[in-house]
Amino acid sequence: MDRDKNIEFLNSSKKPWDIVVIGGGASGLGTALDSANRGYKTLLIEKYDFSKGTSSRSTKLVHGGVRYLQNGDISLVIEALRERGIMRKNAPHLVKDLSFVIPSYDWWSSPFYGLGLKIYDMMAGSLGLGPSTTLNKEETLKLIPNVNQKDLRGGIIYHDGQFDDSRMAISLAQSIEDQSGKVINYMPVTNIFKKNDIIEGVELKDSLSGLKYVIRSKVVINATGVFSDKISKMDQPNSKNKIRPSQGVHIVLEKKFLKGDHAIMIPQTSDGRVLFAVP
Incomplete structure (x- = not known):
């Protein structure tokens, strides 16, 4: 995985993505791998590092x-x-x-x-x-x-x-790239944009460089776990919280x-x- 090359691809790619997955935990990585394996142009973005949240804090x-x-x-x-x-x-x-x-x-x-x-x-x-x-x-x-x-x-x-949950996450990320998908960490979503009330893509901000990117996509999947409501409110600001967190x-x-x-x-x-x- 080469983060810089993947970001260069974001800049050079003119066609919209088939699927953008938000969240680099177990669910997001699994979803993105399934998508890439089926031949869809797939991008996975993660706010922090892969498996930073719940996915590296399991009972293993x-x-x-x-x-x-x-x-x-x-x-x-x-x-x-x-x-x-x-x-x-x-x-x-x-x-x-x-x-x-x-x-x-x-x-x-x-x-x-x-x-x-x-x-x-x-x-x-x-x-x-x-x-x-x-x-x-x-x-x-x-x-x-x-x-x-x-x-x-x-x-x-x-x-x-x-x-080993964290190593499994990295293996999944590598497998996504093996299937021609792209994965980028430290790239949080800052906004979701729509046309005629239909989501058409996301706005990203590189946490390392501060640069912003507008990404068009046919499908956007929210796989951010306990943080899902925050992403959902970018689409529907007045929506009620649907996630009730629990913890072990x-x-x-x-x-x-x-x-x-x-x-x-x-x-x-x-x-x-x-x-x-x-x-």
């Missing part, structure tokens, strides 16, 4: 959604498991297997989660990462020695994936805290949260 898991299975959202689990398998196949240098242990403190926990995870394995089919297994107390303590031992009965081990909490500790290579998954804490302890 490639999972099929065990908690969604508990909620009965079968179709979502099947789709997520399929995507997990494809991602691992397409980017083995970025995705690795990771085993999770669910400690059990009630008589019903092991059979309940054990059965659910066997269904989880079955849904993954040939794209599965390994079979889930019921553990006794000694086996559980061997894998996660710092777990609370009081009333511990055993546990269940299952397999999902872990990946990540606490970074020294690796020795976990005392092992296995992740811990608590399906439900006392306040109703899902808790992961991930190496």
Whole structure:
């Protein structure tokens, strides 16, 4: 990727773009790659650096959604498991297997989660990462020695994936350019312009040089995540906010805290949260 050459292309290109994607996170990069792969003249622009926001602040898991299975959202689990398998196949240098242990403190926990995870394995089919297994107390303590031992009965081990989210974002950006698309960071949208109430393009400002650019496009896609309302108001200033942000909490500790290579998954804490302890 060469930012200067891409900006030169903006100046020299006379024909309108087919698609301009605003936002260089996971959603924007994926959208732009799909567009470029289909042969559309595609430009992706990002206000800061690629995956600067939510996309580099994930739990870095490639999972099929065990908690969604508990909620009965079968179709979502099947789709997520399929995507997990494809991602691992397409980017083995970025995705690795990771085993999770669910400690059990009630008589019903092991059979309940054990059965659910066997269904989880079955849904993954040939794209599965390994079979889930019921553990006794000694086996559980061997894998996660710092777990609370009081009333511990055993546990269940299952397999999902872990990946480098920022490197994945850069790989997607490079793939967009491989498909003749263009990606430019530090290029925020300052305005949207329309003709006969139809969006025809965007105004950009280079954060590094201060220069402005007017870009014509047949389609403009807002993929700015929690900042989507700000972009939408450039089109419809009086529109109501549609995004209600939510957040998870990540606490970074020294690796020795976990005392092992296995992740811990608590399906439900006392306040109703899902808790992961991930190496």
